[in-house]
Amino acid sequence: MAQPFRKVLESGKFVVTAEIGPVKGTNIQKMIDDIELLKPEVDALNVTDNQSAVMKYPSLGGCLLIEERDGEPVLQVTCRDRNRLSIQADLLFAFSRGIENVLCITGDTLKTGDHPEAKPVYDIDSVQLIQLIHVLNSGRDLSGNELNGGVDFCIGAAATPSVNPVEPQLIKYKKKLKAGIDFVQTQAVYELDDLKKFVEHSRSIDKNVKILAGIVLLSGAGMAKWLNENIPGIFVPGNLIDELAEAPKGEGLSKGIEIAGGLIKKIKDEKICDGVHIMAIGREEKVIDILKAAGISGGEK
Amino acid sequence: MIGQVKKPIKEVLGYLEGKRKIVIYGCGGCATLFQTGGEIEVNKMEKTLVENGKEVLAAIGVPFGEFSCYAPWAIKRIYGYREELKNCDAVLMLSCGDGLQVMREIIEKEFGLVKPIYPATNPMGHMGGGPGLFKEKCIQCGDCELGKVSGICPLTQCPKGLLNGPCGGVRKGGKCEVNPDMECAWVQIYRRLKELGELEKMDEILPPKDWSKTRRPRELEVEPLSPR
Numbered sequence: 001m002a003q004p005f006r007k008v009l010e011s012g013k014f015v016v017t018a019e020i021g022p023v024k025g026t027n028i029q030k031m032i033d034d035i036e037l038l039k040p041e042v043d044a045l046n047v048t049d050n051q052s053a054v055m056k057y058p059s060l061g062g063c064l065l066i067e068e069r070d071g072e073p074v075l076q077v078t079c080r081d082r083n084r085l086s087i088q089a090d091l092l093f094a095f096s097r098g099i100e101n102v103l104c105i106t107g108d109t110l111k112t113g114d115h116p117e118a119k120p121v122y123d124i125d126s127v128q129l130i131q132l133i134h135v136l137n138s139g140r141d142l143s144g145n146e147l148n149g150g151v152d153f154c155i156g157a158a159a160t161p162s163v164n165p166v167e168p169q170l171i172k173y174k175k176k177l178k179a180g181i182d183f184v185q186t187q188a189v190y191e192l193d194d195l196k197k198f199v200e201h202s203r204s205i206d207k208n209v210k211i212l213a214g215i216v217l218l219s220g221a222g223m224a225k226w227l228n229e230n231i232p233g234i235f236v237p238g239n240l241i242d243e244l245a246e247a248p249k250g251e252g253l254s255k256g257i258e259i260a261g262g263l264i265k266k267i268k269d270e271k272i273c274d275g276v277h278i279m280a281i282g283r284e285e286k287v288i289d290i291l292k293a294a295g296i297s298g299g300e301k
Numbered sequence: 302m303i304g305q306v307k308k309p310i311k312e313v314l315g316y317l318e319g320k321r322k323i324v325i326y327g328c329g330g331c332a333t334l335f336q337t338g339g340e341i342e343v344n345k346m347e348k349t350l351v352e353n354g355k356e357v358l359a360a361i362g363v364p365f366g367e368f369s370c371y372a373p374w375a376i377k378r379i380y381g382y383r384e385e386l387k388n389c390d391a392v393l394m395l396s397c398g399d400g401l402q403v404m405r406e407i408i409e410k411e412f413g414l415v416k417p418i419y420p421a422t423n424p425m426g427h428m429g430g431g432p433g434l435f436k437e438k439c440i441q442c443g444d445c446e447l448g449k450v451s452g453i454c455p456l457t458q459c460p461k462g463l464l465n466g467p468c469g470g471v472r473k474g475g476k477c478e479v480n481p482d483m484e485c486a487w488v489q490i491y492r493r494l495k496e497l498g499e500l501e502k503m504d505e506i507l508p509p510k511d512w513s514k515t516r517r518p519r520e521l522e523v524e525p526l527s528p529r
Contacts, residue, residue: 080461084509106461106468109479120461124509127465131506142509160469168475168491171503172466179506187469232472 005072005101006154008043009183009210014268015275016296017044017074017185017212018287020066022057031057032065034284039071041291046074046103046185046277050081053113060090067098074156075099080107083123084132084142091136095151103156103185104129127172130155130179155180160187160233161198170201177206184209185277187233188216190240190263192272199273211273215260217280217290220252221245257286261293268294302331303397304428304435308421313393314353316419320390323350324382325360326404328396330368334431337422338395340364346395346421358385369400376407383412391417397424443514449507451493456510458486464507
């Protein structure tokens with residue numbers, strides 16, 4: 001995985017990234033185990049940034065763990081918890097320590113997190129964050145001051161292909177393309193027709209941006225229904241929920257792995273987009289099984 | 302207007318613990334519309350305080366239309382209450398924080414008195430609408446964006462204050478991630494721009510907001526309005 005992510009994106013290979021979810025606390029052994037396990041199998045590892053507005057070990061810390069182990073980290077930066085000074089300072093630190101990839105995201109609402117009384121920041125939004133990184137890449141800060149030692153980040157954004165109405169999302173995504181991104185990691189997609197439409201839209205505006213389809217591991221019918229009801233922008237179709245529900249007791253997770261693997265295989269075989277981003281949410285070790293189910297192994301890279 | 306609600310009476314009585322002689326002052330502006338400090342509420346507060354063993358030296362209700370945060374009016378009205386102010390142990394304001402602090406300054410500067418002054422109201426911010434339902438429409442950012450966003454302010458209507466379109470949290474049917482009862486501000490803006498035939502306005506990337514214009518405390522100086 002030591003190859004820079006930007007090079008991997010340019011190589012034209014089917015790109016695989018996965019997500020590391022940090023611990024609440026300082027016991028980072030599981031994160032390290034997950035990193036060691038997944039590092040040889042994927043092209044880069046994202047580390048989430050206080051995901052779902054739940055306070056955790058920072059993305060920056062997780063990315064350092066990956067970098068120190070010769071992995072390729074993707075720093076997730078939300079606009080929720082830091083103002084423009086703090087974001088820039090973190091990015092300078094990240095680059096100085098070998099972290100060269102950033103995923104720019106708005107950040108989930110504080111309301112459903114574990115510190116709902118906190119003051120949200122949103123000093124800048126995800127589009128402005130992309131622009132900010134370009135400014136840093138040009139050797140200056142957001143106020144135009146020259147940097148003593150610059151940065152050169154590979155920039156990613158998020159997108160939500162399965163949402164109704166989709167037009168306002170696509171307009172915002174167009175702004176992200178206009179601001180300039182190298183890759184996009186989508187919200188979980190289960191309806192490949194939605195993904196195809198999104199890819200078509202994206203490529204009609206900028207054909208060079210690499211699109212990695214989001215794959216969230218389903219652990220059973222209950223989780224699928226919960227996602228549909230509680231996580232905006234995720235839609236698990238009825239036939240998949242039925243498949244999960246029909247799985248023998250205790251086999252829901254295996255079915256979920258099979259579904260995720262099947263989706264990835266189809267996306268790869270039909271060349272629907274440039275790769276996948278696997279979010280196993282607390283079951284990081286299962287990424288290996290998902291890749292096996294998809295017929296992809298580390299050796300293939 | 303400044304939306305506001307009454308403070309729990311227990312909290313108010315807590316402030317007044319150990320203070321016996323009280324002056325109550327209301328507001329004929331927002332506090333009258335929000336029924337937190339109109340003449341009716343001032344009278345009710347007087348009754349409550351008396352029931353709780355206080356001596357109310359003056360319960361100054363303010364007629365509708367007279368804002369207690371406008372110093373020239375407040376000075377004129379409080380002027381005849383010098384003795385009550387001098388003798389009181391505390392002043393209780395049934396107004397927003399502007400009204401309270403303007404009155405504190407008047408008492409200090411015009412009467413040369415330093416008196417405890419307490420709020421009976423929790424102000425909730427700038428709101429419009431009524432007569433029953435009031436909604437926050439404007440965060441007074443000092444650099445109005447409404448001309449770029451079809452007359453719907455995303456800094457206020459979007460709980461994340463996003464300037465460049467919806468977040469990824471929009472729910473089915475275009476509802477807001479944070480307040481599912483509300484339509485996403487950017488879905489509203491999208492629909493309105495579409496109807497106006499100005500959808501291309503949504504393509505413009507708005508730059509990071511200049512929040513220095515909201516740096517507190519802000520102040521403004523205008524040519525005083527001459528009495529009419």
